[in-house]
Amino acid sequence: MLIVKKFGGTSVGNPDRIMKIAARCIEDYSRGDDVVVVLSAMDQTTDELIDLAHKVNEKPPKRELDMLLATGEQVSAAMMAMAMDRLGVRAVSLNAFQVPMHTTSRYGSARLKRIDTDRIMHELEDRKIVIVTGFQGVNKYDDFTTLGRGGSDTTAVALAASLHADACEIYTDVDGVYTADPRICPKARKLPEITYDEMLDLSTLGAGVLHNRSVEMAKKYEVRLIVRSSLNRSEGTIVEERVNVEKMLISGVALDKSADRISVIGLRDEPGVAFKLFDVLAKANINIDVILQSIGRDGLKDISFTVSDDDADDAMQLLQDSQTRLHYRDLSINKEVAKLSIVGAGMMSNPGVAAKMFEALYNEDININMISTSEIRVTVLISERDGERAVNAVHDAFGLGEE
Amino acid sequence: MLIVKKFGGTSVGNPDRIMKIAARCIEDYSRGDDVVVVLSAMDQTTDELIDLAHKVNEKPPKRELDMLLATGEQVSAAMMAMAMDRLGVRAVSLNAFQVPMHTTSRYGSARLKRIDTDRIMHELEDRKIVIVTGFQGVNKYDDFTTLGRGGSDTTAVALAASLHADACEIYTDVDGVYTADPRICPKARKLPEITYDEMLDLSTLGAGVLHNRSVEMAKKYEVRLIVRSSLNRSEGTIVEERVNVEKMLISGVALDKSADRISVIGLRDEPGVAFKLFDVLAKANINIDVILQSIGRDGLKDISFTVSDDDADDAMQLLQDSQTRLHYRDLSINKEVAKLSIVGAGMMSNPGVAAKMFEALYNEDININMISTSEIRVTVLISERDGERAVNAVHDAFGLGEE
Numbered sequence: 001m002l003i004v005k006k007f008g009g010t011s012v013g014n015p016d017r018i019m020k021i022a023a024r025c026i027e028d029y030s031r032g033d034d035v036v037v038v039l040s041a042m043d044q045t046t047d048e049l050i051d052l053a054h055k056v057n058e059k060p061p062k063r064e065l066d067m068l069l070a071t072g073e074q075v076s077a078a079m080m081a082m083a084m085d086r087l088g089v090r091a092v093s094l095n096a097f098q099v100p101m102h103t104t105s106r107y108g109s110a111r112l113k114r115i116d117t118d119r120i121m122h123e124l125e126d127r128k129i130v131i132v133t134g135f136q137g138v139n140k141y142d143d144f145t146t147l148g149r150g151g152s153d154t155t156a157v158a159l160a161a162s163l164h165a166d167a168c169e170i171y172t173d174v175d176g177v178y179t180a181d182p183r184i185c186p187k188a189r190k191l192p193e194i195t196y197d198e199m200l201d202l203s204t205l206g207a208g209v210l211h212n213r214s215v216e217m218a219k220k221y222e223v224r225l226i227v228r229s230s231l232n233r234s235e236g237t238i239v240e241e242r243v244n245v246e247k248m249l250i251s252g253v254a255l256d257k258s259a260d261r262i263s264v265i266g267l268r269d270e271p272g273v274a275f276k277l278f279d280v281l282a283k284a285n286i287n288i289d290v291i292l293q294s295i296g297r298d299g300l301k302d303i304s305f306t307v308s309d310d311d312a313d314d315a316m317q318l319l320q321d322s323q324t325r326l327h328y329r330d331l332s333i334n335k336e337v338a339k340l341s342i343v344g345a346g347m348m349s350n351p352g353v354a355a356k357m358f359e360a361l362y363n364e365d366i367n368i369n370m371i372s373t374s375e376i377r378v379t380v381l382i383s384e385r386d387g388e389r390a391v392n393a394v395h396d397a398f399g400l401g402e403e
Numbered sequence: 404m405l406i407v408k409k410f411g412g413t414s415v416g417n418p419d420r421i422m423k424i425a426a427r428c429i430e431d432y433s434r435g436d437d438v439v440v441v442l443s444a445m446d447q448t449t450d451e452l453i454d455l456a457h458k459v460n461e462k463p464p465k466r467e468l469d470m471l472l473a474t475g476e477q478v479s480a481a482m483m484a485m486a487m488d489r490l491g492v493r494a495v496s497l498n499a500f501q502v503p504m505h506t507t508s509r510y511g512s513a514r515l516k517r518i519d520t521d522r523i524m525h526e527l528e529d530r531k532i533v534i535v536t537g538f539q540g541v542n543k544y545d546d547f548t549t550l551g552r553g554g555s556d557t558t559a560v561a562l563a564a565s566l567h568a569d570a571c572e573i574y575t576d577v578d579g580v581y582t583a584d585p586r587i588c589p590k591a592r593k594l595p596e597i598t599y600d601e602m603l604d605l606s607t608l609g610a611g612v613l614h615n616r617s618v619e620m621a622k623k624y625e626v627r628l629i630v631r632s633s634l635n636r637s638e639g640t641i642v643e644e645r646v647n648v649e650k651m652l653i654s655g656v657a658l659d660k661s662a663d664r665i666s667v668i669g670l671r672d673e674p675g676v677a678f679k680l681f682d683v684l685a686k687a688n689i690n691i692d693v694i695l696q697s698i699g700r701d702g703l704k705d706i707s708f709t710v711s712d713d714d715a716d717d718a719m720q721l722l723q724d725s726q727t728r729l730h731y732r733d734l735s736i737n738k739e740v741a742k743l744s745i746v747g748a749g750m751m752s753n754p755g756v757a758a759k760m761f762e763a764l765y766n767e768d769i770n771i772n773m774i775s776t777s778e779i780r781v782t783v784l785i786s787e788r789d790g791e792r793a794v795n796a797v798h799d800a801f802g803l804g805e806e
C-alpha cells in the first residue's frame with residue numbers, strides 16, 4: 001500500500017508534536033506500507049513570516065512573499081525527517097524544487113499543473129519515508145509559488161493522484177465529518193463515509209474540515225480521501241464516489257453564520273438588470289450565493305443575495321459607487337443572518353426532503369428568509385439567533401443522531 | 404560596473420537594518436552600476452534553527468540540517484527584495500536552486516564547483532538588483548548543501564569571479580583591516596590596501612575579518628576584494644595581488660589567544676617519531692601549528708606544538724590513548740600561551756625583520772617560547788598575559804601607527 005498522509009500546522013506545531021507524528025507515520029511504514037507525508041508550516045510560522053514581511057513592506061511583491069513563505073514548510077519537513085531519523089527510520093524531506101511540483105505562474109494562488117514523481121518513487125523504492133512540503137510549488141520561471149487557502153490539502157491529494165496512492169489521509173483536529181457541528185448539536189454523529197459531492201457542499205457551507213479545491217481534485221482523480229484526527233486513533237470519515245446512500249436520506253446539517261444578506265431595492269424591472277448588478281461584483285471577485293428576486297410591481301423589483309462577511313463591505317461600497325448606473329432606490333445589509341443547509345446524495349431520489357426540513361423549522365417557529373436548492377442540497381436563510389436551534393431541530397427531524 | 408556586495412547576519416539582523424542596507428545598495432544601483440547582493444541569514448537565525456533541530460534529534464542527519472539551515476538565507480534574501488521594492492527599485496531574490504550554485508555533495512561543508520550565471524545575468528539585464536542567498540548550494544542529488552564557516556564570503560567571491568565583477572565588497576562591523584586589533588592597540592591604523600597573501604596570514608592568525616577560503620578564492624580568480632563597514636561610509640581596505648609594498652615593511656601585527664601548547668616529553672629519538680605523532684592528530688582532523696622539536700639527548704627528545712582551544716581536549720585525549728604506541732614519557736598542556744605574528748609582503752626582501760621583532764620583545768622583557776616563520780610572516784609563542792603589551796611594543800617598533 002502507498003499512503004499519502006497530510007498534517008496541518010497544529011499537528012507539527014512544536015518539536016514534541018513532530019515527534020508524535022513521526023512515530024505515528026512510522027507505524028504504517030513498519031507494517032510495510034510506502035509512506036509519503038505532506039506537511040504545512042509549523043503553527044503560527046506563516047503568520048509570523050507575513051508580519052515580518054510587513055515590517056519592511058506593507059504590500060510586499062507577491063513573488064517575494066511566496067519566496068519567504070515557502071521557507072515555512074521546508075522547516076517543518078526537515079524537522080520531521082530529523083525526528084524520523086531519531087526514531088531509527090530513514091526519511092528524506094523534499095521541497096517544491098526537489099519534487100518538483102509544477103504550478104501556474106500566479107504567485108499567492110497558483111494551481112498545480114504537474115508533479116514529477118521520479119524522485120519520490122526512487123526514494124520510496126529505497127525504503128525511505130518521503131516528506132514533501134505542502135502549499136508550495138515552482139512555476140515556469142523557476143520561482144516559488146504558493147497555492148493559497150487549503151493549499152497543503154491540495155498538495156496531498158495531487159500527490160496521491162500522481163502516485164496512484166491507495167489512500168490520502170488528511171489529519172485534522174477533528175476526527176472526521178459529522179452530521180452537524182458537535183459544538184452546537186450534541187447529538188451529532190460522525191459519518192463513516194460520505195460522497196465527494198456531499199463533502200463539496202459541506203465544505204462550501206463552512207463545515208471547514210476540507211478545502212473545496214482538494215475535494216474537487218480528489219473527485220476528479222478518484223482519490224480515496226480519509227479525514228481523521230491527528231490526536232486519536234478514531235477511524236475517521238472516508239470520502240468516496242459511491243457510498244451506501246440508501247441507509248441515509250441526508251448526510252449532514254451545516255450552519256454558516258458568516259453570510260450577510262444585501263438587498264438592492266427598487267431596481268427597474270427590465271432585462272439585463274440582474275446581469276449588470278452581478279457583473280459589478282463578479283469583476284471584483286466577490287462570490288455571491290443565495291439569490292432572491294422579487295416579482296416586479298409598478299415597473300420596479302428588488303434583488304437580495306448573500307455574500308460572505310469578508311466581502312460584505314467591499315460589495316456594499318461597489319454597489320454604492322454604481323448607484324447611478326444601476327438605477328436602484330435603496331440598498332441595505334443584514335449581517336444577522338445565517339445559512340442552514342441539509343446535504344445528502346440520497347435526496348435526489350426522495351422527494352419531500354425539503355418539505356420535511358421546512359416543517360421542522362415551522363414547528364420551531366423559525367422564519368425562512370430565502371431558499372436555494374441543488375440536486376443534493378437545500379439551503380435556507382434564517383436569522384442568526386435561530387441558528388443553533390434550527391440545526392438541532394432539523395438534525396432531529398431526519399434522525400441523524402441515530403445509528 | 405558590476406559590483407557584488409556581501410552583508411553578514413548582523414547587517415540584516417532586523418527589519419530596520421534591512422531597510423538601511425537596501426537603501427545603501429540602491430545608491431550604487433542608481434549611479435548605473437549592476438548590483439548583486441549576497442546575504443547571510445538574519446542574526447541568530449542559524450543558531451535558532453540548530454537549537455530547534457536539536458529538540459527532535461541531537462545528531463540530526465546533515466542532509467536534513469542543511470535543508471533546515473538553507474531557509475535562513477532565503478528569508479533574509481526575500482526580505483531584502485521586499486525592502487528594495489518598498490524603496491521603488493525592482494529586485495529579485497534567488498536561492499541556491501534558482502541560481503543555481505553547484506557544490507560538492509558533502510553536507511555541512513560543501514565546496515562550490517560551478518555557478519550558472521544565466522539567470523543572474525538575465526535579471527541584471529532587466530535592470531533588477533539580484534539578491535543571492537549566501538552560504539548554501541545544491542549538490543548533484545538536487546539537495547541543499549551548506550558551505551560551512553565563512554560560507555557567505557565564499558559565495559560572494561565565487562559569484563564575483565563567475566560574473567567577472569569589478570569588485571566584491573565584503574561589509575562587516577569593522578571598517579577595514581587594521582595594523583593591529585584596535586581594541587588592544589590604540590595606535591592601530593586602518594590599512595588602505597593589503598595583498599591576498601598578507602590577508603591570508605592575518606585571517607589564519609585570527610584577525611577574523613575575512614575567512615581564508617574566500618581570500619584564497621579571491622587570489623586564485625583575481626577578484627578585487629574590498630573590506631568595509633556596513634555602519635559607516637569609510638573607504639575600507641582593498642585586498643589585491645600587488646600593493647605598494649615599498650611603503651611598508653610589514654602590514655600588521657596579530658595576536659591569537661586561542662592557541663594552546665601541548666608538549667610531548669621523552670619521545671624516542673629515532674626516525675618516524677614525529678610522523679607517528681602528527682599522523683594520530685591529522686587523522687582526527689586536528690590542525691597543528693607552530694612546532695618545536697628539542698635536540699635529542701640520551702636517546703630521547705621532546706616535541707611541542709600549538710593547537711587551537713577547540714581542538715586541545717581532543718588532541719590530549721588522542722595522545723593519551725596512543726601512549727603505548729608513541730612511547731613517550733610525559734604529556735603536558737599550557738593554555739596560557741598566545742601567538743604573536745607580524746605579517747608583510749615587504750619582509751621578503753628585507754632581512755632583519757624578525758630580529759627587529761625579537762628586539763622589541765626583549766626590550767619589554769617578554770620571553771619567546773617558540774618561533775615559526777614563513778616568507779611573509781614571523782610568529783612567536785609568548786605568554787598570554789604578555790599579549791597586549793607585546794602587540795603594542797611590536798606595533799611601535801615597526802612604526803605602524805604612522806601614516
